[in-house]
Amino acid sequence: MTRVMVIGNAGGGKSTLCRTVSRVHALPYHAIDQIQWRPNWVPTPEAEYTAQHERLLSKERWLIDGYGSWESVLRRLDVADTVILVDHPIWIHFWWAAKRQVKSLFVGRPDGPKGCPMFPVTIRLFKMMWWLHREMRPKLLQAIEEAIEERRPRLRLIHIRSPRELRAFAADPV
Numbered sequence: 001m002t003r004v005m006v007i008g009n010a011g012g013g014k015s016t017l018c019r020t021v022s023r024v025h026a027l028p029y030h031a032i033d034q035i036q037w038r039p040n041w042v043p044t045p046e047a048e049y050t051a052q053h054e055r056l057l058s059k060e061r062w063l064i065d066g067y068g069s070w071e072s073v074l075r076r077l078d079v080a081d082t083v084i085l086v087d088h089p090i091w092i093h094f095w096w097a098a099k100r101q102v103k104s105l106f107v108g109r110p111d112g113p114k115g116c117p118m119f120p121v122t123i124r125l126f127k128m129m130w131w132l133h134r135e136m137r138p139k140l141l142q143a144i145e146e147a148i149e150e151r152r153p154r155l156r157l158i159h160i161r162s163p164r165e166l167r168a169f170a171a172d173p174v
Helices: 014-025 032-036 046-057 070-079 090-107 119-151 163-171
Strands: 003-008 029-031 062-065 082-086 156-160
Touching: 003 014, 003 070, 014 029, 014 062, 014 082, 014 163, 029 032, 032 046, 046 062, 046 070, 070 119, 082 119, 090 119, 156 163
Parallel strands: 003 062, 003 082, 029 062, 082 156
Antiparallel strands: none
């Protein structure tokens, strides 16, 4: 486990899990949101985002959390040795994201993009979550399946489908 891609809908516990996996496996942790957004939710220009993403992928060891552009998801999938897919039922993602949004009013979000307040984008977040679930999740599952078929056994999939599975993996992220 040296090039780890962590992906799934918002509010699923990915960032918390990433901090644990990063610590246990001594992997540099990178959140896509940090390179995808500039202050006030201004998107990073595509060429700059792609260059930064490619720099991360060129390293021997990494843990990358998040979506970003579809092209970058596929690129990460090409070079990752491990995919951790956090894929709870959608209502759990919505509930946990709602709690995180309210909490952000009081303590901010230390792992969020710099200069991007969370609460004002709550409606946009929930619309994006629904779109990711309905439109992108099936594409992602298909892309992962194809990558596994092409690279078996060099690509490991850890498919986390419930909070119980998330807690179990976080307790022993091997």
